Amino acid sequence: MPGPGEVVLEVDVALTCATDTKMLRAGSHPALGPLPAGFGHECAGRVVARGLGVAGVSLGERVVPGNSAPCDRCRTCRRGRPSLCAEPRFLTGAFAPLLLVPPRIVRRNLLRIPDGLALEIAAMAEPLACAIRGVERSGAGRGDAAVVLGGGPQGVFLSWLLARRGCRVVLCDPHPERRERALAFGAASVAAPPDGSGALAELVELTAGGADVVMVAVGRAEAWRQAFDVVRPGGEVNLHGGCPPGGEIHLDAHRLHYDEVTVRGSFHHTPETLRAAMAILSAGEMPARALLDAPIGLADLARSLAAGGDKRPVDVVS
Ligand SMILES: [Zn+2]
Numbered sequence: 001m002p003g004p005g006e007v008v009l010e011v012d013v014a015l016t017c018a019t020d021t022k023m024l025r026a027g028s029h030p031a032l033g034p035l036p037a038g039f040g041h042e043c044a045g046r047v048v049a050r051g052l053g054v055a056g057v058s059l060g061e062r063v064v065p066g067n068s069a070p071c072d073r074c075r076t077c078r079r080g081r082p083s084l085c086a087e088p089r090f091l092t093g094a095f096a097p098l099l100l101v102p103p104r105i106v107r108r109n110l111l112r113i114p115d116g117l118a119l120e121i122a123a124m125a126e127p128l129a130c131a132i133r134g135v136e137r138s139g140a141g142r143g144d145a146a147v148v149l150g151g152g153p154q155g156v157f158l159s160w161l162l163a164r165r166g167c168r169v170v171l172c173d174p175h176p177e178r179r180e181r182a183l184a185f186g187a188a189s190v191a192a193p194p195d196g197s198g199a200l201a202e203l204v205e206l207t208a209g210g211a212d213v214v215m216v217a218v219g220r221a222e223a224w225r226q227a228f229d230v231v232r233p234g235g236e237v238n239l240h241g242g243c244p245p246g247g248e249i250h251l252d253a254h255r256l257h258y259d260e261v262t263v264r265g266s267f268h269h270t271p272e273t274l275r276a277a278m279a280i281l282s283a284g285e286m287p288a289r290a291l292l293d294a295p296i297g298l299a300d301l302a303r304s305l306a307a308g309g310d311k312r313p314v315d316v317v318s
């Protein structure tokens, strides 16, 4: 039985995520508790038990639990930055048949799945919410040339959201199939990453002289550095894909000043962007299903995470 304020979910769908791979490789992550810790943070399921005092959610209801909830009391929360909450409550352990959702997440971030929205699509609310947060943090607007580095799920979500804002998006990825896919997510054109002089020249041409906004959806220092080759004077670089601790890049300090280049980071999501993500997925305008690879069983999970790659639905009872 769940304790006061808690809810038990029967997990119908859990998705793999590049963050799970990072957690596995590093053995630690801000969202992962002390080891041994449950894995899996993107899921959808049904409420099968409710603790005392749980209101607003009924048994059998289809829901997505946010993988965190802010405290709403710390200084950063009070200053309107709940994604940076000093005392967040995280939730992992979705790669299991049942998931106990703690009271704060039940209160703050247990999202009802709209009728007609498939569970495996609804489970993408969390990663999409992070991308929404990233684009909200940017100054991207109508008519801007936007470059997205990285064509994984975050890259294509960013691309779709930037295109919706009226940007002309160029997405860069070394893999042709990812570039092809990005065209269905709003990218006006695609290119190889600017890691060679030819690719950089092509990108400068595609953006008519450089990007107003570069969003880096890759957690590698080399990609972060490339972003500064692509941004135009007065432009902005948003470091959206997290690097491992201790990662460093060297920047041309002269350019940062004389070209007034803005540098931002964007991390995680907020209760508002989680809800906005569910609304976008429910509207069905984004071809989100294209991000799902073939399902796997629990027995294949560790191997699949170690290999990285796209999102895979995990059959949590096999
Ligand atoms: Zn994730």
Ligand SMILES: [Zn+2]
Pocket: 070, 071, 072, 073, 074, 075, 076, 077, 078, 082, 084, 085, 086, 087, 088
């Ligand atoms: Zn807080």
